[in-house]
Amino acid sequence: MSDSQQHVELEKEALGALSPEVAATPTGLAREPLITGYGGLGWLSDEVTRFNERSAPSWWRAGLFAALLLLLLGVVMVAYLVTTGIGVWGVGHPVMWGWATINFVWWIGIGHAGTLISAILFLLRQHWRTAVNRVAEAMTIFAVLCAALFPIIHVGRVWYIWWLLPIPTSNAVWPQFHSPLMWDVFAIATYLTVSILFWYLGLVPDLALMRDRARRPVSRFFYGLFSLGWTGSQRQWHHYEKAYLIIAGLATALVVSVHSIVSLDFAATQLPGWHSTIFPPCFVAGAMFSGFGMVLTLVIPVRRLCGLENLITRRHIDLICKVTLATGSIVAYAFVVEGCYAWFGGKPYDRFMIWNRVAGPYWWAFFVVVTCNFLAPQAFWFRKVRFNLRAVWLLSILINIGMWMERFVIIVGSLHRDFVPSNWSYYRPTWVDVCTFAGSFGLFFTFFLLFLRYLPTVAVSELKSIASSCISGCSSTHQKLDARK
Amino acid sequence: MTMESNSTNSVGRGSREYGLIAEFAGPDEVLRAAERLRVAGFRLWDVFGPYPVPGMSAAMGLEKSPVGWFGFLGGAVGFTIAMAGIWYLNEVHYPLPIGGKPFFSPFSAFPTAFELAILFAAIATFLGLLALIGLPRGRHPLFGHRRFALATRDRFFVVIESADPNYHLENTRRFLETIGAVSVEVVMM
Structure with missing residues (x-):
């Protein structure tokens, strides 16, 4: 028997062993299923597309209206900033980087959880990711868009922003590639492009499903256009699965590299509190942590409002909570290690920075970080909390606040008291800072609500291929195959 | 039969x-x-x-499926373009003396080259896939x-x-x- 034949035999055997009746037999350690009320492949299609096909509910209209208002506010604030100057923000000497940079790091960090769910958990064959990866990837793309906004407007004279790109022009001034800020340009641009490609690649078969279900000619045309003429043929799936795997691998490299490069914006300087080798891993862990917090914030209402409770189950929430707890613990560890660096390093400026962080004028920010980031997630140790959706949602909001404040502590906390006491100051944001940040939420939620309404919110075709293993809650076809190989 | x-x-x-x-x-x-x-x-x-x-x-x-070769070639091209491009810009065409650092260093060019390699690899994989499966098709x-x-x-x-x-x-x-x-x-x- 040739290798391929043997493989087929094995796979058929594994598939046969996984018929629902057999798989449902109690194993002693029964888990909650990943799909409840399963009613076949057609049922899965109906469940996912139901929200897209019925008329828009009032909460959606109201939400979109509110998001558009916020977006308008953001547009006005950016227009005010561009026409007036950076002075409308609270930044100035010595705190040159204020809310805009914090927002940038915060938003880009949020994106990372989406890529982790869609790429790394795919490579690790964590089947639970399939129900939430579409929402998480959408979150990534919109968060990266919000993030990209802030450095662009922060340069002040935004009409020179194209100088960041290495374009041959008559003035022959080229970008300076020693600077981490230049690396950032390429990291963010790559991250946005690859995230969109990966998202779209996953969407193609599902858009074909939408095309085939569409009744109105307009939707038929647009879903048809964007599904590129997908037929679901095995000769297409064959290449598609390989390409999806490869792009997942490439996106995995981005999960660890993009926020590392963002952290180098800080770590490559000489400033106490920034100049630290722990920054890249610490930022990546923080990005995952805050991103998973945001995933919880979004997924808990979405599963309820869009009627996806059978597909995004309490077990999914439970698993996301566990990852949040794990990544949060890494962030807490890194925060403690930073203190140890300063202590053992013996440099007076570093010691002063840590002491200033804890007991200086921004002690309250440090307090919020410790409470929201390190103490609050400890509740996820308890199963009762993880299965209490209200509690999880409130904790996720605390995590979002905590991670924003962590960036505040790092950025403002290090800048406001530098080497010479005559430079010291107390940074306060202006109303323009606050309204611009609110405007970025408008941008995010406008896109997110449009996504919920017009695109399949769950990766249906992927879910179909693993459905047999999801209904039982025990091990999957792939795992059985791996065990036998 | x-x-x-x-x-x-x-x-x-x-x-x-x-x-x-x-x-x-x-x-x-x-x-x-x-x-x-x-x-x-x-x-x-x-x-x-x-x-x-x-x-x-x-x-x-x-x-x-040969789609991986598209990704590999795209990545190699992206990395080479970035390394060679940065060398040309910062060493040959417009050298900037900053803090006594070398005009070109593969280490400071690496993050950009890495990101560009991934960008090119992903785009090449995507386009290669479309070419292999004959899409878009009306x-x-x-x-x-x-x-x-x-x-x-x-x-x-x-x-x-x-x-x-x-x-x-x-x-x-x-x-x-x-x-x-x-x-x-x-x-x-």
Whole structure:
């Protein structure tokens, strides 16, 4: 028997062993299923597309209206900033980087959880990711868009922003590639492009499903256009699965590299509190942590409002909570290690920075970080909390606040008291800072609500291929195959 | 069914007949049928379904997908362009003396080159995939078939094109029925 034949035999055997009746037999350690009320492949299609096909509910209209208002506010604030100057923000000497940079790091960090769910958990064959990866990837793309906004407007004279790109022009001034800020340009641009490609690649078969279900000619045309003429043929799936795997691998490299490069914006300087080798891993862990917090914030209402409770189950929430707890613990560890660096390093400026962080004028920010980031997630140790959706949602909001404040502590906390006491100051944001940040939420939620309404919110075709293993809650076809190989 | 009875193609050039579409009850049935079809020596045929059935590629005897080469070449090109480009810009064309650092260093160029390698690799993989599977494509004879829209929902189909050398309307129809097709219909162009 040739290798391929043997493989087929094995796979058929594994598939046969996984018929629902057999798989449902109690194993002693029964888990909650990943799909409840399963009613076949057609049922899965109906469940996912139901929200897209019925008329828009009032909460959606109201939400979109509110998001558009916020977006308008953001547009006005950016227009005010561009026409007036950076002075409308609270930044100035010595705190040159204020809310805009914090927002940038915060938003880009949020994106990372989406890529982790869609790429790394795919490579690790964590089947639970399939129900939430579409929402998480959408979150990534919109968060990266919000993030990209802030450095662009922060340069002040935004009409020179194209100088960041290495374009041959008559003035022959080229970008300076020693600077981490230049690396950032390429990291963010790559991250946005690859995230969109990966998202779209996953969407193609599902858009074909939408095309085939569409009744109105307009939707038929647009879903048809964007599904590129997908037929679901095995000769297409064959290449598609390989390409999806490869792009997942490439996106995995981005999960660890993009926020590392963002952290180098800080770590490559000489400033106490920034100049630290722990920054890249610490930022990546923080990005995952805050991103998973945001995933919880979004997924808990979405599963309820869009009627996806059978597909995004309490077990999914439970698993996301566990990852949040794990990544949060890494962030807490890194925060403690930073203190140890300063202590053992013996440099007076570093010691002063840590002491200033804890007991200086921004002690309250440090307090919020410790409470929201390190103490609050400890509740996820308890199963009762993880299965209490209200509690999880409130904790996720605390995590979002905590991670924003962590960036505040790092950025403002290090800048406001530098080497010479005559430079010291107390940074306060202006109303323009606050309204611009609110405007970025408008941008995010406008896109997110449009996504919920017009695109399949769950990766249906992927879910179909693993459905047999999801209904039982025990091990999957792939795992059985791996065990036998 | 013997191979002899299946070795003549009764369809001439200019025929309006695209092929035969056979519907199967489920993934297991279509997987078994695919193996029989491969053994019977058909070439221009395909299996359609809402998801890739595990083991189907092997059952159909498909070659390993070369899409990874597109990614590799894209990545190599991206990395080279970035390294060579940064060297040219910062060392040759517009050297900037900053803090006594070398004008070009592979270490400071690496993050940009790494990101550009990933960017090019992802785009090349995506475009390579589209080229391999022949998309985007506006029209397809199967889109006109009344039940084919269910292939993205929950049904599995096998299509044998009339251009296949082994294709014979009646014999192939009978063969599809013997390997478990629930229904077999003719698809027109």
